[in-house]
Amino acid sequence: MMARLLTWIGVDHRQFVALLRLSLMVDFRTGMIAARKGKSKGKRRGLPGLWQLALFYGFLGLVLSFVIIESANVFFTGTVVMTITMFAVAMSLLVEFQSVIVSPDDYHILAHRPIGSRTFFMARMANLFVYIGVITGAIGLIPIALYSFRDGFNPLLGLATLSGMMGASLLTGFFIVFLYINLLRVVHPARLRRVFSYMQLLLSFIVYGSGMIFSTLLDKGIFARLVFEQDVWTALLPPTWFTGFMLLSAGRWSEVTLLATTLGVGLTVMLVVYAYGKLSLSYAALLARQSEVSEKRVAHGTRHRGTLPMFRRGEGRAAALLIRNQFKHDQKFRLSVLAIIPLTVLYLIAALAEGTGLADPFVDPARHVAKANLLYFAMAFFPVLLMASLARSDSFRASWIFHATPSDKGKLVLAMKDVLVVYFIVPYLLALGVIFSFFFTSFQHVAVHVLMLTLVSHLFLQMLVFTNPFLPFSLPLRKGERTSSVFIGILVAAVFMTIIINVLARLVYPSTSATSIVLLVLAIMTLLFERAAAERVRRKSLTMQYLH
Amino acid sequence: MIRTVALTKMYENRRAVDHLSIDVEPGEILGFLGPNGAGKSTTVKMLTGMLTPSSGEAYVAGFDVFKEPLRVKERIGYIPESGAMYESLTPMEYLDFVSSLYHLKPDVAVARFNDLIEIFGIAQYRDQRISELSKGTRQKLLIASALIHRPEVLFLDEPLNGLDTNAALVVKELLRKLASQGKTIFFCSHILEVVERICTRIVIIDKGQQIITGTAGQIVHDTDASNLEEAFSKLTGVRTAEDLSDDVISALDRV
Numbered sequence: 001m002m003a004r005l006l007t008w009i010g011v012d013h014r015q016f017v018a019l020l021r022l023s024l025m026v027d028f029r030t031g032m033i034a035a036r037k038g039k040s041k042g043k044r045r046g047l048p049g050l051w052q053l054a055l056f057y058g059f060l061g062l063v064l065s066f067v068i069i070e071s072a073n074v075f076f077t078g079t080v081v082m083t084i085t086m087f088a089v090a091m092s093l094l095v096e097f098q099s100v101i102v103s104p105d106d107y108h109i110l111a112h113r114p115i116g117s118r119t120f121f122m123a124r125m126a127n128l129f130v131y132i133g134v135i136t137g138a139i140g141l142i143p144i145a146l147y148s149f150r151d152g153f154n155p156l157l158g159l160a161t162l163s164g165m166m167g168a169s170l171l172t173g174f175f176i177v178f179l180y181i182n183l184l185r186v187v188h189p190a191r192l193r194r195v196f197s198y199m200q201l202l203l204s205f206i207v208y209g210s211g212m213i214f215s216t217l218l219d220k221g222i223f224a225r226l227v228f229e230q231d232v233w234t235a236l237l238p239p240t241w242f243t244g245f246m247l248l249s250a251g252r253w254s255e256v257t258l259l260a261t262t263l264g265v266g267l268t269v270m271l272v273v274y275a276y277g278k279l280s281l282s283y284a285a286l287l288a289r290q291s292e293v294s295e296k297r298v299a300h301g302t303r304h305r306g307t308l309p310m311f312r313r314g315e316g317r318a319a320a321l322l323i324r325n326q327f328k329h330d331q332k333f334r335l336s337v338l339a340i341i342p343l344t345v346l347y348l349i350a351a352l353a354e355g356t357g358l359a360d361p362f363v364d365p366a367r368h369v370a371k372a373n374l375l376y377f378a379m380a381f382f383p384v385l386l387m388a389s390l391a392r393s394d395s396f397r398a399s400w401i402f403h404a405t406p407s408d409k410g411k412l413v414l415a416m417k418d419v420l421v422v423y424f425i426v427p428y429l430l431a432l433g434v435i436f437s438f439f440f441t442s443f444q445h446v447a448v449h450v451l452m453l454t455l456v457s458h459l460f461l462q463m464l465v466f467t468n469p470f471l472p473f474s475l476p477l478r479k480g481e482r483t484s485s486v487f488i489g490i491l492v493a494a495v496f497m498t499i500i501i502n503v504l505a506r507l508v509y510p511s512t513s514a515t516s517i518v519l520l521v522l523a524i525m526t527l528l529f530e531r532a533a534a535e536r537v538r539r540k541s542l543t544m545q546y547l548h
Numbered sequence: 549m550i551r552t553v554a555l556t557k558m559y560e561n562r563r564a565v566d567h568l569s570i571d572v573e574p575g576e577i578l579g580f581l582g583p584n585g586a587g588k589s590t591t592v593k594m595l596t597g598m599l600t601p602s603s604g605e606a607y608v609a610g611f612d613v614f615k616e617p618l619r620v621k622e623r624i625g626y627i628p629e630s631g632a633m634y635e636s637l638t639p640m641e642y643l644d645f646v647s648s649l650y651h652l653k654p655d656v657a658v659a660r661f662n663d664l665i666e667i668f669g670i671a672q673y674r675d676q677r678i679s680e681l682s683k684g685t686r687q688k689l690l691i692a693s694a695l696i697h698r699p700e701v702l703f704l705d706e707p708l709n710g711l712d713t714n715a716a717l718v719v720k721e722l723l724r725k726l727a728s729q730g731k732t733i734f735f736c737s738h739i740l741e742v743v744e745r746i747c748t749r750i751v752i753i754d755k756g757q758q759i760i761t762g763t764a765g766q767i768v769h770d771t772d773a774s775n776l777e778e779a780f781s782k783l784t785g786v787r788t789a790e791d792l793s794d795d796v797i798s799a800l801d802r803v
Binding site: 116 | 580596598618619621622624626628630632633636637641645646648649650651657703
């Protein structure tokens, strides 16, 4: 049946199956290779990226379930579910799985094989459906179960939720394909990937922001009292087109609901037809043509900036040059580091939202902690983010250089940590210091607080290096891992920083002598930890091998 | 079997391949030589249907490469210089995948890839991931995957990359035997001794243009050189190898 249908639309069934199987095998195995290497048989390998992502989105579904339970308004909760699903699919396609649509990699391996462009792209689309299915299924699992048992056993509502979510995901997925196809006509693939990567920052901003707004509204019990019904204005929001499925299943439909749902389904069908028409024609050729022409770049002269003495020679210089230049040229690395900006800005906005400003922790510790606690999450999260971004890279194979040259790998690992502190952590904390100076009563307080935070961040980074030393950019990227590692990082950072900042503001800062002693203790701990970390890294570095 | 007429490829304002016209007959092994960036890989990519030309015509196995690319691709085998393969697959999975693309019957495919991996000495790696294989083993796998569907025309871009002496000998002998069966072989390499030994004819290109064609002996004679290496250097080198190497040594000694 399937084979006949595929043949009927001009797709080679056998090649289609082979290509789809291949892409799933490759994606499910990505990242497992590195885990496999160097570990003895029987050891745990870790979850493949897609499953990690499914776990993450499953957790998102769990969070959504609080809203579903809190509010009796199915239209409202359904719209929230559809909105989050659409965002999740859009984000995943733009950030983690854009290669499914724009990567020319497959083309380089397969272009000389006798594969029709329609077969090739239908397989890619099927690949896309699998991702969409996994993401939608993971988010929807708990909400669908909840809706199925709302007001007694109500499987129809559960089914309608599933259909709505799939419809919303398909519309989003195909809209992104539509966007790619059209943008690729005028923009070089490399530039497009860059633009979409910057959208990651914007999307993170939106997602973190809506998460914060959500939790605030949930705290205030707004959802329980919210009036949000389908009318002409709400019908302008695409997610409501698919919430219509849920209203229709409950028999609560109006002309607007019917119109909005028809619009949603109609648009999805139109985008599918559009994509089908385009996929069979010039997309493959366009990709190849675009990829074979180098992108025009404005040539910048090499600037030699002043370098600190510790980074002027040997391993220090190598680490500084590598990390700074990777930040300049490696889009993925740069973006993962810059992801701290939307988080910080949002938390700052949240801290300032009620107009009373950030209190001086030396003057009003309780209010400072209450207002700025989220900001400290971002601050503690930054070292985790930096370390996670520095470990994995597309250029991981180039790490042979660390093993084939007489460089001291232990020194390299420690130099990497120092580079992160000097070029990333300190500027970030100084920027925070500038913001603090608007709210603190004295410059001295700002200086002491920033110094304290720098020492704490450095200690945190030392601990990360101590527990898991690695050479910079030496591990392969894993699909879906970025999202999940960011999530885990936030959790760890939240616990860590809540304790630290409470202790500092409530117990240490009220006394000048306690502050001086803690600063001294932190400085001594930094020195001791540096020695301990150096020794452990030195020992660990003896067994580091090039495994690619 | 392979014919190009004024084949040209432009990259913005640069001509990568410039009005290239060549004919390769069945049973011929054509050595396609040129310095780095001369346009060899671009030509091969156009002939295998991977790139579209800016102008000109190309025919492979009797079909127009640009009008009937699938017909051509069914009849060719290609070993790319990049050696790109899906790293997370095992050799068996990769060969299985490739044979599906050529519609080989499963039993035929299994029999062929069992034979091929046995002959190439990679049977013991059959269940290991490609990413874990040595460069030579990967190259053997790449060669096996190019031959599995018994192509009429073979495009080989540096096929001996990473192979040990014994494996290289096997491949060279294999190419001779395939040519004697009437297969056409388009051979790109920088190893001039190999080209001299196995190619029935040589084309040298530079800056996208064909600068000479003939047997190794004819080219050596026409350029008044003592061997193919010297002839190649005379035809494509701006300065002699001796001058350049002297410059390198003095640059290293200077500071």
